[in-house]
Amino acid sequence: MEQYLALHAQFRPVDASFMGLPGHDYQLPPVDEEALEHERHDLANLLQKVEAWTGEAETAGERLDLWLLRSQLRVTLREARERPRQHNPAFYTGEAAFAVISLLLPNERPTNAAAVLARLKAMPEFLSTGTRTLEPLNLPADWVERARKEAEALEALLLRGLSKHSDYQADWQEPAAQAAAAVQTFASALKAGDADPACGRDYLEFLMREAHALPYSAAEAERRAQAAFEALGAELVKMAHQLDPAKSWQQQLAALEQHHPALDDVQQTYQDWNARALDAAEGLMTPAREYGLAFELLPEWAREAAGALYFLFYRSPPAGHPGDGSIYWIFPPGTDMAAYLRGQNVPFIKAVHAVHHGSIGHHTQNTRARQAASKLAQLGGTDCASGIAFLSAGTLVEGWACYAEDLLLEAPGFYTPEEELLLKQFEFRNAACCLADIRLHTGQWTLEQMRAFYRDDVGFAPGRVWAETTRNSIYPATRLMYWLGTQVIRELRAELDLAPQVFHDRLLSYGCAPVTLIADELRRRHSRGTP
Template identity: 55%
Template sequence: MTDASSLAEDYLRLHAQFRPVDATFMGLPGHDHQLPPAGPDSVDAELDALRALRARVETAPEPTSSGTRLDARLLNAQLALGEAELQRAPRLHNPAWATGEAAFSVISLLLPGAPGNPTERGDALRVRLEALPGFLGQARAHLQGRAAPQDWTERGRREACAAATLLEDGLPRHPLWHTDLQAPAFRAARALRAHADELAELAPVDDVACGEAHLDFLMRVGHGLSFGPREALEQATLAFERLTQELEHDAARLDPSRSWQEQLAALEHDTAEEGGVLDTYRVWHERALEAASGLVTPERTYTLDYRTTPDWAVGTADLYFLFYRSPAPRRPGSGSVYWVFPPGEDMGAYLRAHNTSAIKLIHAVHHGSIGHHTHNARAREAASVLARVAGTDCASGIAMLGAGTSVEGWACYAEDLLLEAEGFYTPAEALLLKSYERRNAASCMADIKLHLGEWSLEEMRVFYRDRANFAPARIWSETTRNSMFPATRLMYWLGTEAIKNLRTELNLPARVFHDALLAHGHAPMSWIAEEMRHTRAQETV
C-alpha cells in the first residue's frame, strides 16, 4: 500500500494538472507552458480525479510519523475542500478567476528565479500567450447566463486591463522579450481587453456570503480548528474591544495630549531620504536578523535581495502583484527578490508610505528576516511533502487554505516577538504593533460576519474605514478578495493566537519552541500544535 507522503506527491501531480499556474509558482516541472483546463467538462473531470484519489487515500496505511500524519491530514483536507468548492461554487464561475490566471501565467515566468533557463521560459511564455485567447473564450462560456457579485466582476475587468497593459507596455521591456513574442502578445492583449468588455455585461448579484455551514466547514476541515465561526467571532470581538481600550490607555501614558491614531499618524513623518529607501529596507532586515538570533534561528544562507521594482512591471497595481512572493519551494535557487516600488509623482506621499516604522514592522520583520523569509526556508525542509509547498503564493492567494494559520499566524507573531529584543522597537512602534493586532482581530470579525450574511460588503467597508483603522486605498481590494475567498482573513489573528497559546502551554525555551514550530512547515497551526504536544510528551516520558 502507498503511504500518505507518496499519495501527497500524487495529489501534487493532480493539482498541477488542473492548476498549472500554481505549479509554476511551486516549481513543479512540466507545466510552465500550460494554462488551466477550462473546457465544458473541466469541472467534472477535476471532480472525478479528486474522487479517484480519495478512494486510494481511504485504503492507505495509518501514518506513523509526524510528516506522514501531516500529509494525511493536509491531503484529506485538500480533497474535501476541492470537492466541496467544485460542487458549491466552482472557481470557473467567478469572473475574476480567469483574469488572475491569465495575468499570472505570464508574470510567473517573468519573475527572478522563475523556473528554467531563459530559452525554456521564453518558449513557455510564447505557448501560454498563444493559448490565452482560447482560454479566455472557454472561461466566458462558464459565465454565460450567470449573475456575479458586481465587485468580483469589477476585479476581473481591472485585472484583464492591467494584464493587457503588461503585455503591451511591460513585456517588451523584459529581458525575455523577443520578436517571436510580439504577435502572440498583441493577440493576447486584444483578447484581454475584449474579455473585460464582455465581463461588463454580466448581471450583478448582491449576496457574497458563503453561509454558516460552509464557513464552519472551511474552519474545521481546512484550518483544522476545533471550533466554528460563532466561537471565533466571540473571541475576536472581545479581543477587538480589549485592544481598543489598551491602545487608548497606552497612548495616554505616552502622550496624554494625542490620541493613539494621532500618535501613529506621526510615525509617517519619520522617513528616509528619497535615495535611501532601499538602504533602509536592507538595514532593518539585517538588524531584525541580528535582534532575533536569541529567539529563533533566522535564515541567513538563503538570501533576500531588496531591489527597485523593474520597468516591465507596469500596470500591476490592480493585480495580486506582491512585493515579497514566496520562492518556488521545489526550485528555490539560492535567494529571492523583494520588490520596492519606486516613487510616483507625489514624493511626500511615497516617503510617508515608506516611513521607518512601516519598513521595520511590515517589510523587515513580517515579510523579511524572521517572518515569511525564514518560515519559507524552513518549510522547504519539512518532513511533510504538502507542508513544504502549501504556503506558496499563487495567482490569487496561497496554494492551500490550511497553510494560512501558520503562514500568516507566524508572520504576525514574528512582529510581536521582537518586542522581546530589547531596544528593537520604540514605544510608539509598540503602539503600532498593538494597532496591527487590533486590525487582525477586526478582520477576523469582518470575515465571519460577511460570510454569515450578517454584514454586506458595504457594511464591512464602513467598519474597516471607521473603526478598524485600515488604509482607505486598501479597503476595496481587501474586502473584495475576502468576499471571494471566505476564511482567509480570519487566519491571521486566529493563527497568531494559536502560536501564543501553544508557547504558553509548552513553556519551552524561546529558540527551541520557535525552531520546532517552523520545522513543521506550512500546515494548520492546530495540527502543528498536536505534533509538538506529541513530541513534548515523548520527551517527558
C-alpha cells in the same frame, strides 16, 4: 499524495509553475465544463481511495501529509461543486496574468521563453471559454469590477511591460497583442449582477474545520475576536495616553509617517532593518541567514501592471528549485512623492517589510518549510496567482508572520515605544478582520456594512477598503487565519514553556500546515521528551 499533486498540476498549471512542479509551464488551466466535470470525478475517486486506506501514519511528516491530503481533496472537491473558481471572473484575469508573470520572475533557472510564448498563444481561447462560462451567471458586482481592474493591468503588461523584460523575445510581440485584444473582449463582455458573495455559515465552518483544523465553531471564533477587538481598542487608547495625553492613538500613528528616509535612502533602509531584525532575533529563534534576501526596486516591466494584481513585495521562489536566495521588491514612487515617502516610513518598513515579510517572518518560514518532512507542508504556503496554494497553510503562514512582528518586542531596543503602538494597531486590525470575515460569510453583514466597519471603526485607509473586502468576499476563511493563527502560537508557547529558540525553531520545522496540527505534534514531542 503524488497522485494528488499530479491532479493539482494538471488542473492548476500556473500553481505548478509557482510551486516548481515540472511539466506544466506551457499550459493554462483547462476551464471548459468537461474539464470541471473531469476534475470533480478525479478528486472524488482519489478521496475515496484515501478515506478507504486503513494503514497508520507513523511519523510527524506522514501524519501531516495524510491530513493535508485528505483536507485538500475535501476542500477542493467541495469548492468545485459549490463555489467553482471558474465561476469567478477574477480567476480568469489572475490566472492569465500570472501564467506569464510566473515565468518572468527571477529564480535560479533562466526564463523559459518557449513556455511564455505557449501561454501567450493559449490566452485567447482560455478567456473566450471564460466568457462562455460566465455569460449565464449572476455575478457579484464587485467580483466583476475586480476582474476589470485586473484586465487593465494585464493589458498593460502584454502591450507595454513584456518588451521591457530583459529576456524579451521578438516572437512574443504578435501573440501578446492578440492576447491583449482577447483581454479587452473578455472584460467588455462581463456583466455585473447582484449575487450575494457570502459563502454561508455551513461552508465557512467547513473551511474552518477541514482546511484550518480549528476546533471551534464560527460563533466561538466570532466571540473571541469581538472580545479581543474591544480589549485591543482599549489598550490602544491607554498606550497612547501614556505616550502623549494630548494626542489620540490615531494622531500618534499618523505622526510616525513623517519618520521616513530620503528617497535615495529607501532601498538601503529596507536592507539595513532586515539585517538588524536578523541580529535582534538571535537567541529567540534561528533566522534563515543561509538563504539570501536582496532588496531591489520593482523592475520596469512590472510597474504598470503590479498595482491591480496580486503582485507581492516578497514571493518565495519555487520550492522545487529555490536557488540560494530571493528578491524583495520595493515599489517605486508614483506622481505623489510626499505620499510615497509617508508610506515608506521607518516604523512600517521595520515591522511589515523587514520583519513580517522579510528576515524572521515569511522569509525564514519559507526557508524552513522547504526542509519539512511533509511534502505537502513544503508546498502549501506557496504564493500563487491569487493566494497561497493550500488554504490549510494559512494559520501557520500568516499566524507566524504576525506573531514574528511582536516577537521582536522581546529584543530590547528594537522597537521604540511609538512603534509598539503601531504593533498594537496591527493586532487590533487583525482581530477586526477576523470578525468581519465571519460576519460577512455567515450573512450577518453585507459587503457595504463590512466596508463601513473597516472605514469607521477600524481605520483602514479609504483606498484599501474596497480591495480588502472584495478579496475577502471571494476567498472566505482567509482573513480570519491571521489573528486566529497568531493566537494558537501564543497559547501553545505559554503551554509548553520551552526555551524561546527551541520552541520557535521546532514550530517552523514542520512546514506550512494548520498550526493546530503542528501544535499537536509539538505536544506529542514534548510529552515524550524528544530533543
